[in-house]
Structure formats: C-alpha cells, structure tokens
Amino acid sequence: MKKAAIGIYALLTIALMIWGFYQAMYVAPTDAMQGEIFRIIFYHVPNASVAFVFFAVSLLGSVGYLAWRRSSPERAQMADAWALAGAEVGVVFCTVVLTTGPLWGRRAWGIWWTWDARLTTTLVLWLIYVSYLLLRRFAAGPQVQTLAAVLGIFGALDVPIVYMSNRWWRTQHPAPVFGGAEGSGMAWSMTRVLLWNMLAWFCWGIFVLILRYYTERKHQQNAAAEARDALEANV
Amino acid sequence: MNSALWTHLIKDLRIEWRSKDAINSMLFFALLVVVLFSMAFDPRGTFAQQIAGGVLCVATMFASVSALNQAWAREIRHQVMDAQRMVPASGAQLFLAKVLANFLFVTIVQIVLAPVFLVMYNLNIQGQAWQLALVLPLGTWALVANGTFFAALAIRSRNRELLLPLILFPIFLPALLAMVVSTTSILTGESDPTLWIKLLVGYDIIFTTISLLLFDVIFNAE
Numbered sequence: 001m002k003k004a005a006i007g008i009y010a011l012l013t014i015a016l017m018i019w020g021f022y023q024a025m026y027v028a029p030t031d032a033m034q035g036e037i038f039r040i041i042f043y044h045v046p047n048a049s050v051a052f053v054f055f056a057v058s059l060l061g062s063v064g065y066l067a068w069r070r071s072s073p074e075r076a077q078m079a080d081a082w083a084l085a086g087a088e089v090g091v092v093f094c095t096v097v098l099t100t101g102p103l104w105g106r107r108a109w110g111i112w113w114t115w116d117a118r119l120t121t122t123l124v125l126w127l128i129y130v131s132y133l134l135l136r137r138f139a140a141g142p143q144v145q146t147l148a149a150v151l152g153i154f155g156a157l158d159v160p161i162v163y164m165s166n167r168w169w170r171t172q173h174p175a176p177v178f179g180g181a182e183g184s185g186m187a188w189s190m191t192r193v194l195l196w197n198m199l200a201w202f203c204w205g206i207f208v209l210i211l212r213y214y215t216e217r218k219h220q221q222n223a224a225a226e227a228r229d230a231l232e233a234n235v
Numbered sequence: 236m237n238s239a240l241w242t243h244l245i246k247d248l249r250i251e252w253r254s255k256d257a258i259n260s261m262l263f264f265a266l267l268v269v270v271l272f273s274m275a276f277d278p279r280g281t282f283a284q285q286i287a288g289g290v291l292c293v294a295t296m297f298a299s300v301s302a303l304n305q306a307w308a309r310e311i312r313h314q315v316m317d318a319q320r321m322v323p324a325s326g327a328q329l330f331l332a333k334v335l336a337n338f339l340f341v342t343i344v345q346i347v348l349a350p351v352f353l354v355m356y357n358l359n360i361q362g363q364a365w366q367l368a369l370v371l372p373l374g375t376w377a378l379v380a381n382g383t384f385f386a387a388l389a390i391r392s393r394n395r396e397l398l399l400p401l402i403l404f405p406i407f408l409p410a411l412l413a414m415v416v417s418t419t420s421i422l423t424g425e426s427d428p429t430l431w432i433k434l435l436v437g438y439d440i441i442f443t444t445i446s447l448l449l450f451d452v453i454f455n456a457e
Contacts, residue, residue: 066452127405134401139392146456147388150449151402157445158406165409165434169416 013203020193020200028193037107042194044100046201048122051093053202054209055129055156058086062152065145077220080145083152084136085212087129093205094126117166124162128155239324243332250309251340257305261298261344268294269352283356288418291345291352292411296378299341300400303382306333307390319454326451330383334443338372338379345371361424370421370428373435374414377442381407384446388453410438 024042031038061083068076101119102112113119132155136148186194251257272290276282310316319329352358360367382403389398413435417428 124405124408127408131402131405135388135392135398138394138398143391143456147391147453150388150453151385153449154406154442154445157441158409161409161434161438161441165412168430168434169412 009203010207013200013207016196016200016203020197023193023196028190029187031190034108037104040100040104042197043201044097044104045194046198047093047096047100049198050201050205051090051097054086054090054093054205055125056086057209058083058090058129058132058152059156061086062149062156065149066153069146076145078217080149081213081216081220083149084216085209087132087152089205089209089212091126091129091133092208094122094129097122098126115166115169117163117169120166120169121159121163125155125159128158131155237328239322240328240332243319243329244335247306247332247336248339251336257302257337257340258343260305261302261340262347264301265294265298265344265348266351268297269348269355273355278356284358284361284423285419287352287356287358288422289415290356291348292374292414292418294348295341295345295375296404296407296411298344299337299375299378299382300403302340303337303379303386304389304396304399306337306383307386308395311390326454327447329454330387330447330450334376334380334383337383338376341375341379342372345375358422360422362421362428364421366421366428366432367418369432370414370417370435373432373439374410376439377410377414377435378407380439380443380446381410384450384453387450391453391456406442410435413438 020042024039028039028042030036061079061081064079065076065083068079101122105114106112132148132151135151136144139147269290272278272286272294276286276290278286278290307316310319320326322329382399385403385406386399389395389402392398413431417431417435420426420428420431
C-alpha cells in the first residue's frame with residue numbers, strides 16, 4: 001500500500017515535470033526584452049524557492065532536536081533526520097540555482113557572476129550548509145547531532161545579516177518581480193507557466209526530501225540496533 | 236558570582252604569560268601573511284591603500300584561527316575539559332573568559348602589527364584614524380567570539396584543526412566584509428564607515444548572545 005502510494009506520487013511528479021517542461025519551452029511566450037534565454041526563469045526561480053524552503057525545514061529540525069533531545073529522544077531523532085535531509089537536499093537544489101544563475105546572467109547581463117546581494121547571499125547560504133554537511137561527516141558519535149543543530153541555528157541567523165550587508169554593498173540582481181513596486185509583475189501567460197513549474201519542482205523536491213528522511217531514519221535505527229547488540233554481547 | 240570567570244581568565248592569561256605561545260605564533264603568522272600578500276599583489280602607490288584594509292583583516296583572521304585551535308586543544312590534555320564540565324558554574328563563564336583572553340591576545344598582535352603594516356605598505360590614513368580604534372576591536376570581537384565557540388565545537392570532531400576554519404569562515408563572512416569595507420574607507424577616506432560599524436555592533440551583539448546561550452549545549456554534548 002505504502003509502496004503503491006509512493007509509486008503513484010512519483011508518476012504524478014514525473015507527469016507534472018513533463019507538463020511543466022512543455023509549458024516552459026513551447027507555451028510560454030518569448031520575453032520581449034530578453035528573448036528565449038528568459039525561459040531559464042522556469043527552472044531558476046522554482047529551484048531557488050525549493051532550496052530556501054528546505055533550508056527552513058533544516059532550521060526547524062535543528063531547533064526541534066535541541067528542544068526535544070532531553071524530553072523525548074524519539075521525536076528528537078525525527079527532528080534531526082529532517083534537519084539533515086533538509087540541508088542535504090537543499091544544497092543540491094541550491095547548486096542548481098547557482099548553476100542556472102550564471103548561465104542566465106551571461107546572456108542577460110553579459111557577465112557570468114557578480115558580487116551582488118542576492119547572489120552573494122545564496123552563495124554564502126550554500127557555503128554554510130556545505131560546512132554543516134562537512135561537520136556531520138567529520139564529527140563522529142552521538143554528539144554530532146547536537147553540534148550540527150547548533151551550527152544549523154548559527155547558519156540560519158547569519159543569512160539575514162549577510163543579505164543586509166550585501167544590499168548595502170552592491171546590488172545588481174533585479175528587484176523582486178512579484179509583489180514589488182510599480183512596474184513589477186509578469187504577464188499571466190508567463191506566471192501560469194511559472195506556477196506549474198513551481199508545483200512540479202516542489203513535488204519533486206518533497207519526494208526526494210521524504211526519501212532522504214526515511215533513509216536517515218533507517219540509518220538511525222540500524223545504528224541504535226547495532227549499539228544495543230554490542231551492549232548485550234558484552235554482558 | 237563571577238569568580239569562575241576570573242579563575243578561568245587568570246589561568247589562561249598566566250599560561251600565556253609563561254609560554255607566550257599564542258601571541259608569538261600569531262604574530263609571526265600574521266607577518267607571513269602580510270609578506271605573502273605583498274608578493275601576490277605588488278602593493279605600491281594608491282593600490283596599497285586600497286587593499287591594505289583587506290590584507291590586515293584577513294591576516295588577523297588566519298592568524299587567530301591557529302591560536303583558537305590551541306585554546307581548547309590545551310584543555311584536552313590531563314582531562315582539564317572534564318574538570319571544567321564539573322565546575323558548578325555555567326559554561327557561559329568559561330566561554331566568556333576564553334573569549335576575553337583570546338581577544339586580548341589578538342588585540343596585542345594587531346597593535347604590534349599595525350606600525351609594521353603602515354611602514355611596509357607606505358600607508359597614510361586619509362580618513363579619521365580614531366575610527367580604527369572602533370572597527371578593529373569590534374571586528375576582532377566578532378572573530379574571537381565566534382572562533383572560540385566553533386573551536387569548542389570542532390574539538391569534538393575527528394579532524395579538529397581542519398574543521399574550525401571550514402565552519403568559522405562562512406559564518407564570519409558578513410563581519411569580515413564589514414570590517415574590510417570600513418577599514419578600507421578609513422584608510423582611503425573615500426566613504427563613511429558608520430553604517431558598517433553599526434553592522435559590526437549588531438553582529439557582535441547577536442552572535443555573542445547566541446553563543447553564550449548555546450555554549451553549555453555544545454560543551455556538554457554527549
């Protein structure tokens with residue numbers, strides 16, 4: 001039953017992604033200013049949204065772990081698995097953003113990269129979560145969960161400061177397209193396509209996230225079982 | 236109430252006074268970084284003025300990482316750290332004592348290094364020099380407070396010396412940016428560093444508070 005549900009969800013996600021691709025490539029009108037290259041927005045923006053949401057999942061997991069680690073260890077383990085899954089899958093999506101961004105920038109601005117507020121913030125965010133994953137790899141034993149949770153909170157606190165500092169420094173990335181000032185906004189024919197792709201990428205991201213979460217839970221349970229066996233064998 | 240803080244602080248200062256390990260190694264390391272950068276960038280004329288702030292901050296940063304690793308590694312020998320865990324006082328006092336001691340060491344290094352720096356890069360300060368007395372301590376505090384915290388965190392891992400810069404530098408980036416931009420604007424006198432000094436103050440307050448709150452969690456993590 002569970003397997004069937006996962007299979008159906010996977011099929012739906014693939015169908016959505018194909019539909020999103022069709023919409024992005026053939027249905028959406030060509031942009032008046034940028035031409036064909038603007039179609040990368042249908043990948044760049046959804047991936048960025050997914051990455052940011054998953055980093056938020058990771059932060060909630062870290063906070064949850066610290067809050068529950070004494071009172072209810074089982075819930076804390078679940079929170080920790082969410083923290084790890086969010087960070088890991090978030091890094092992958094963030095990598096996609098950092099790859100599509102320069103490709104777009106090269107055509108739209110004429111340069112691959114610029115040290116602007118949002119680009120730098122995204123890069124620093126990526127660096128912080130890579131260092132989080134490095135810590136999880138390097139530190140051994142049960143204390144790694146506590147250490148990683150603390151680092152996760154530090155990293156999340158750093159993000160708004162990085163953003164503000166870079167805004168004062170220099171800014172080139174376009175101002176928010178949605179809900180921004182006058183002249184912002186997108187034609188409905190494009191917004192529709194963007195929303196489809198957003199949905200498709202979120203479905204895909206959640207699929208990967210949940211798979212990663214279950215893998216980590218299994219890993220935790222195996223580690224706990226091994227530790228128990230080792231204890232009992234010694235008696 | 237603060238006797239634990241004083242005990243830790245005086246102990247660290249006394250060890251440093253007798254050995255002078257941290258200050259000597261930091262001083263030499265920072266000097267090396269300054270020389271290395273002048274090989275890499277050929278600082279002459281106005282260009283020296285532009286990059287000097289960045290070089291000074293980065294040199295301090297690299298130098299203090301080497302000392303911060305030692306700050307906790309020393310406590311592992313003879314199980315000092317376990318003894319510190321048993322002290323009936325909050326870990327925040329131990330943390331604050333370590334930060335104060337290391338802040339003092341790094342500041343001494345900066346004071347000794349500053350004249351050398353002025354000579355080797357032929358600097359003349361165009362902006363208001365007194366602002367440097369605000370920017371450098373604020374930036375150093377950000378570096379040392381976070382560095383001490385993450386060193387205590389990294390010491391629990393397999394390859395501790397390697398891990399500290401890897402987790403410290405990404406978090407320290409905004410403070411480094413603020414420190415570099417404000418130092419450069421003081422040296423060149425081209426812009427007003429007030430905004431950046433405010434950012435440093437904010438960064439210091441936020442991260443010192445969260446470090447004090449969470450230090451017990453990482454120090455006693457089992």
